[in-house]
Amino acid sequence: MGERRLPLTVVGGYLGVGKTTLVNRLLSTTDGTRFAVLVNDLGAVNVDAALLESTGADRIVLSNGCLCCSLADGLTDVMFELAERTDEFDHVVIELSGVGLPGPVARWGRAPGFVPGTTLVLAAADSVVDRLADPLVGDTVARQLAEADLVALTRTDLVERDAVAEARAAVTRHTTAPLAVGPSAALPWSTIVGAAGDPRGPAGEGEPGPTRPGFVAHTVEVAGWSRDRLTTWLDRRPVEVWRAKGIVDLAEGRHIVQVVGRRIEVTAAEPAATSTPLVVVVPEGPVVGVASWLAAGMS
Amino acid sequence: MILFPARAVHTMDRGRPRADAVLVDEGRVVAVGTVDELRAHGEATLDDRFADKVLLPGFVEAHSHSFEGGQWAHTYCGWFDRADPEGRVWSGCHSIDEVVARLSEVETAMSDPGAPLFAWGLDPIYFPGDRLEARHLDAVSEHRRIFVMHASGHLATVNSAVIDDAGLADGPADEAVPRGADGRPTGELLEPAGMARAGDLFPSYYRAMKSEGGLRAFGRLARNAGITTLTDLGSTNLANPKVRERWRAITDDPSFPARVSIFHNPAFGGGLDEQVAMVVGLREESTEKLRFGHVKFILDGSIQGFTARLRPPRYLPAPDGSDRGNGLWLVPPDEVADRLAAFHGAGLLVHAHCNGDEAVDVYLDAIERVLTDAPRPDHRHTVQHCQLTTADQYRRMAALGACANVFANHTWYWGDQHHDVTVGPDRSQRMNAAATALAAGVPLSMHCDAGVTPLGSLHVAWCAVNRRTPSGRVLGADERISVHEALTAITVGAAYQLKMDHEIGSIRPGLRADFAVLDDDPYEVDPMALRDIGVWGTVLGGVPQPADGRS
Ligand SMILES: Nc1nc2c(ncn2[C@@H]2O[C@H](COP(=O)(O)OP(=O)(O)OP(=O)(O)O)[C@@H](O)[C@H]2O)c(=O)[nH]1
Ligand SMILES: [Mg+2]
Ligand SMILES: [Zn+2]
Numbered sequence: 136m137g138e139r140r141l142p143l144t145v146v147g148g149y150l151g152v153g154k155t156t157l158v159n160r161l162l163s164t165t166d167g168t169r170f171a172v173l174v175n176d177l178g179a180v181n182v183d184a185a186l187l188e189s190t191g192a193d194r195i196v197l198s199n200g201c202l203c204c205s206l207a208d209g210l211t212d213v214m215f216e217l218a219e220r221t222d223e224f225d226h227v228v229i230e231l232s233g234v235g236l237p238g239p240v241a242r243w244g245r246a247p248g249f250v251p252g253t254t255l256v257l258a259a260a261d262s263v264v265d266r267l268a269d270p271l272v273g274d275t276v277a278r279q280l281a282e283a284d285l286v287a288l289t290r291t292d293l294v295e296r297d298a299v300a301e302a303r304a305a306v307t308r309h310t311t312a313p314l315a316v317g318p319s320a321a322l323p324w325s326t327i328v329g330a331a332g333d334p335r336g337p338a339g340e341g342e343p344g345p346t347r348p349g350f351v352a353h354t355v356e357v358a359g360w361s362r363d364r365l366t367t368w369l370d371r372r373p374v375e376v377w378r379a380k381g382i383v384d385l386a387e388g389r390h391i392v393q394v395v396g397r398r399i400e401v402t403a404a405e406p407a408a409t410s411t412p413l414v415v416v417v418p419e420g421p422v423v424g425v426a427s428w429l430a431a432g433m434s
Numbered sequence: 435m436i437l438f439p440a441r442a443v444h445t446m447d448r449g450r451p452r453a454d455a456v457l458v459d460e461g462r463v464v465a466v467g468t469v470d471e472l473r474a475h476g477e478a479t480l481d482d483r484f485a486d487k488v489l490l491p492g493f494v495e496a497h498s499h500s501f502e503g504g505q506w507a508h509t510y511c512g513w514f515d516r517a518d519p520e521g522r523v524w525s526g527c528h529s530i531d532e533v534v535a536r537l538s539e540v541e542t543a544m545s546d547p548g549a550p551l552f553a554w555g556l557d558p559i560y561f562p563g564d565r566l567e568a569r570h571l572d573a574v575s576e577h578r579r580i581f582v583m584h585a586s587g588h589l590a591t592v593n594s595a596v597i598d599d600a601g602l603a604d605g606p607a608d609e610a611v612p613r614g615a616d617g618r619p620t621g622e623l624l625e626p627a628g629m630a631r632a633g634d635l636f637p638s639y640y641r642a643m644k645s646e647g648g649l650r651a652f653g654r655l656a657r658n659a660g661i662t663t664l665t666d667l668g669s670t671n672l673a674n675p676k677v678r679e680r681w682r683a684i685t686d687d688p689s690f691p692a693r694v695s696i697f698h699n700p701a702f703g704g705g706l707d708e709q710v711a712m713v714v715g716l717r718e719e720s721t722e723k724l725r726f727g728h729v730k731f732i733l734d735g736s737i738q739g740f741t742a743r744l745r746p747p748r749y750l751p752a753p754d755g756s757d758r759g760n761g762l763w764l765v766p767p768d769e770v771a772d773r774l775a776a777f778h779g780a781g782l783l784v785h786a787h788c789n790g791d792e793a794v795d796v797y798l799d800a801i802e803r804v805l806t807d808a809p810r811p812d813h814r815h816t817v818q819h820c821q822l823t824t825a826d827q828y829r830r831m832a833a834l835g836a837c838a839n840v841f842a843n844h845t846w847y848w849g850d851q852h853h854d855v856t857v858g859p860d861r862s863q864r865m866n867a868a869a870t871a872l873a874a875g876v877p878l879s880m881h882c883d884a885g886v887t888p889l890g891s892l893h894v895a896w897c898a899v900n901r902r903t904p905s906g907r908v909l910g911a912d913e914r915i916s917v918h919e920a921l922t923a924i925t926v927g928a929a930y931q932l933k934m935d936h937e938i939g940s941i942r943p944g945l946r947a948d949f950a951v952l953d954d955d956p957y958e959v960d961p962m963a964l965r966d967i968g969v970w971g972t973v974l975g976g977v978p979q980p981a982d983g984r985s
Contacts, residue, residue: 150766173561174703211626212671215637216632242610242627271767271796274760337903402606 139221141171143229143244147279148257150233153289153319157257160228160320169376173210173218210240226252234275238282252393256283256312257319259290260302267305276332280310283353284396285377289319312319312397313377354412355432361386362401369399372415373424381413435459435478436976439469442955443489445941446925456489458947461975465943483978484970488955491923492662492948492972493891494928495881496839497785497818500666502885503655504648505554508639509540512555512585514847516888519651521658521873521982530570533582537574550579552639557585559851566591567614568621581635584604586739586888590623592632597621600633645695649684652889657691658981659890660969663693663929663938667785667818668699668730668966672716678726685723691972691979693723693948695932697730697785701764710780712858722975723763728820728932729777731786732764735858736791737821738848742790744822750858753782761790771800778804783933784815785839791822798827801834816931819883821865822857828874837931838871840923842880842898843887845910849903863910868898872919879928880920892956894922895920896965917956917964947976 146154158172217227228251229240237254244251256268256279266276280286286306291299303314315322357365362385369379372394379394382404389404393414417425417433439455443466453466457475459941464475503519508515510524511533517523527533533556541551551574558565571580571593580593595604602611610628614620623629629636642648656664670677684690698713700706716726718768735741740749741761749758765773770786770831774797788794794817801815816837817823821844823831832840844852846867852862864870871878880894898920901909908914916925929939938946953968971981 150768211630211640214626214630215640232768234763236762239625239627242608243628243630245608245610246627246630271792271848272763274599275763370489 140248140250141217141221141224141227142252143227143241143249144233144252145229145237145241145254146257147235147255147283149229149259149262149272149276149279151285152259152262154230154257155291156319157255157287157322158228160322162227164349168225169223171224171227173227177257177303181353181366208405214243214246214248216350218246221248227240231311234272236275236278236282241282251395251398251400254282254284254398255287255396256280256285256310257287257308258302260299261290261294263288264305267309275307276285276380280312282305283310283312284398285315286310287315287319289317289322291316294316315377326349351417352393353415353417353429355429357381357385357392357413357432358410359386359400365392366399366401368428369394371431372428376415376417376425376428378416381411382408383413384410435460435464435474435475436480436481437469438481438484438489438973440484440489441486442957443941444921444955444957446491446922447940447942449942453941456742456941456947458973461947461977462943463941463943463947466941468684470887481978484736484951487970488952489941489973490660490950490952491925491929492938492950492974493660493924494879494932494934494939495656495661495889495924496525496662496665496879496882496928496931497667497841497881497893498652498884498889499669499886500649500652501643501669502889503650503652504643504645505885507642507645507648508552508554509537510555511553511582513557513560514888517655517658519654519658527556530564530566533566534570534573536673537580537582541574541578541580542679544578547578550581550635550638551575552635552642553582553786554694555585556582556591559848559855563764564775565620565622568592568597568619571621579632579635581629581632581639583629583639584654586741587738588625590629590632592623592635593621593829596632596635600631600635602631604612615845642707644972646680646684650690651679653684653690653692653694654982655884655889655981657972657974658969659892660952660972661889661891662692662948662950662972662974663932663934664694666694666696668697668701668732668787670696671702672696672726673702673704673712678716678719681724682719682721685721685762688977691974693974695725695934697727697728698726699730699732701732706773710776710782712781713777713782717779724932725932727782728782729782731770731773731784731797733767733770733786733788733797733798734790735762735766737789737844738851740856742821743792743796744790744857745792745795745824746905749856758791763793767796770796771803774800775804775808778810778813778815779808781810783813785818785931786816787818788823789819791820791824791827791843793829794820794823798830798834798836801836806835814877814931814933816879818881819873820867822861823867823871825870825874827869828871828876832873832875837877837879839879839928839931840865840866840868840871840898841883842894843882845897845901845903846893847887849901849909850905852905853907853909864913865910866898866924867910867913868915868919869913872915877927877930878923879931880923881928890951890965891924892967892969893965894951895924895956896961898923899961899964902962911969917961920964921956947974949971949973952977 183403241254267273381392391404393400435538436458443453454468456466457464457472495630506518514751568885579596582591597619606615610624622731734743738757741762788797818839819841820838882894898915901914926939938948951970970984972979
């Protein structure tokens with residue numbers, strides 16, 4: 136196993152919510168990043184094979200991550216294999232089956248060969264209210280949402296604005312994760328995956344990744360802050376702020392800061408790591424609460 | 435021709451249920467009857483080694499997994515006594531102290547000081563309130579790395595040598611590697627993602643389970659239990675030709691003492707059409723001892739893991755009074771019918787793991803829809819486990835032509851836990867309702883789900899006949915079935931569900947000469963002694979296969 140560690144992005148959500156559309160979108164907008172795309176069982180193999188070839192991505196199919204009956208678990212096999220082949224890829228994306236729970240899969244992000252990326256759960260604006268009320272799958276959909284770092288409300292172009300609001304309200308009853316709203320293909324993938332896609336290291340090095348139109352990066356000077364002050368401030372960020380990263384000199388020493396969705400990590404950095412500003416990615420234009428939150432950070 | 439006289443031959447065939455002897459030629463039964471009757475077929479060699487034994491059709495285990503053999507590469511530390519592939523019985527470990535004592539004994543005998551110690555089978559459900567942690571394992575060794583897999587497969591425990599070696603105390607805390615009040619990892623590793631943090635240990639543990647030696651051990655365990663036909667139910671990725679070649683080489687070896695039917699599990703991946711074509715194609719690769727061509731779905735989890743999908747009123751509340759919610763789907767319920775339709779349409783047989791009754795509803799809905807669109811005679815689609823299957827569901831299965839393979843061993847291994855912890859006194863007595871299935875006219879088989887519980891058909895029969903739990907309860911006296919019904923289920927009943935009953939499962943002219951060779955007569959012993967009957971071994975295709983220590 137090499138020293139290289141691949142960021143692991145998990146994409147979940149019930150049947151037909153746009154997971155594959157989103158993954159295809161990621162692959163088609165890539166800048167040479169080599170993705171290993173794992174699709175969870177036979178419901179999800181329509182990832183465009185030609186696209187995968189043209190981007191040098193590898194498609195590996197795996198089974199559901201539950202071991203209830205046996206150790207017949209495709210995921211374990213595939214993750215062992217990928218951990219041996221980290222040189223061949225820059226990033227791992229796992230598309231779960233419609234009933235897959237993202238939590239146990241996302242935990243592979245801390246296993247040898249990987250670093251945690253975003254756990255994204257999609258909900259479709261035209262169906263999520265019904266799904267949540269469904270006696271067979273409502274509890275599963277709710278658990279998926281609760282385990283997300285970031286939720287995307289998709290298929291919004293197919294319904295009236297009232298229905299989007301209703302779907303949004305239903306989703307937020309089950310998750311505290313930030314919400315991105317919009318058609319699957321238009322979601323700002325690079326911001327979601329962000330610098331978690333950076334192949335160079337576990338966290339914190341370099342820029343926060345290319346931002347898509349509609350998003351702007353702000354630099355916040357946090358040198359000298361206490362760890363507590365930083366996490367308190369990050370905890371208060373508006374839900375629209377998904378992504379922040381940097382290697383910063385806190386009162387307690389040099390730390391790597393990673394914010395992906397609702398996940399905040401502040402970990403001690405190697406002394407040799409070069410410090411960077413803390414970069415925060417926020418939506419462009421007036422978004423309630425963002426300016427005052429940033430101002431609080433900059434004062 | 436070889437003529438085997440026996441103390442009794444129970445044929446599981448209505449035309450002649452009992453005989454004194456069986457005549458075998460070229461691997462098949464020529465006739466059963468008295469020795470005199472059999473002489474009518476001409477010159478035969480008399481082999482009287484079974485003169486004081488009782489012959490039954492070789493037992494057929496229609497729900498097992500090949501890792502039953504592989505796990506013996508590691509040290510057993512489960513609650514129940516369990517026989518290893520060499521026939522040696524390992525006593526159960528009834529407390530954490532006994533687990534530590536077992537591991538210490540093995541550790542002391544290990545010659546390579548650098549080798550890790552692996553163990554399996556630990557089931558903390560039997561010592562509630564006590565958790566195995568690193569501090570316990572440190573008493574076994576502070577230097578040697580120790581990795582103990584729990585019976586559920588969801589949890590492992592390691593010692594401090596592993597925690598230090600793998601740097602598990604470094605970095606931020608997280609749920610896969612829980613920490614104690616002192617901030618140190620407790621030694622527990624959750625789910626494969628947590629186990630993978632123990633460096634090379636989990637891959638090594640896992641690969642040993644799937645080794646060739648493990649598959650061979652699976653065959654020995656079967657023979658030692660009187661089983662001549664095994665299944666590997668969806669735990670092998672058949673898309674990999676190397677895997678198939680290995681099974682082929684093993685089963686072609688005349689010393690491998692069992693037939694094996696290996697089911698395809700769609701969860702291993704690939705497009706649905708590709709998968710259907712693959713399974714249809716694989717049927718051509720079947721041999722006398724190795725069978726492909728059936729399909730296994732897994733719809734839900736397990737009851738003792740609280741992951742099976744249950745109809746209301748679902749699970750009992752947790753000890754703290756909280757609601758346990760419902761279990762997990764492993765396939766989207768909306769997709770089950772489409773998947774079934776694809777395999778059914780190609781003429782294939784599909785067995786579906788459904789522990790909970792809500793999962794059974796989903797599978798029966800799928801069967802009904804598929805049969806309405808594409809009627810097919812004699813499909814034999816089977817519900818596997820059926821642990822909470824209700825009387826209405828059995829009646830519906832009968833109407834749909836579906837079969838039930840009931841997890842009878844559960845009344846012994848987890849019956850008290852079902853009574854006290856999972857579903858309560860009422861439903862625990864209705865679990866694994868073999869009598870209700872038979873009354874509804876559903877074709878019945880029963881299984882052990884090895885390696886979840888040990889391979890052992892007589893034990894399975896004993897459970898269904900007695901429904902005893904370790905605490906001494908009779909769990910659901912009215913669901914007990916007769917010895918004959920139980921023996922039918924583990925022979926011809928299981929063969930029927932594998933579509934092999936024209937070949938194996940009973941002893942009659944033309945069928946393969948596969949026998950279980952027993953020291954005593956299951957029809958004559960006290961039903962409570964069924965599981966204690968000695969097994970001499972088997973006859974496979976006319977060739978005697980003595981168990982370890984027998985000849
Ligand atoms: N108009 C519109 N169509 C969408 C959107 N997202 C997905 N779709 C369509 O919905 C269908 C399902 O999308 P997929 O991307 O395959 O969904 P999935 O979540 O991968 O589905 P499964 O893997 O089967 O669970 C496709 O026809 C997509 O083109 C969206 O935001 N707007
Ligand atoms: Mg998909
Ligand atoms: Zn099983």
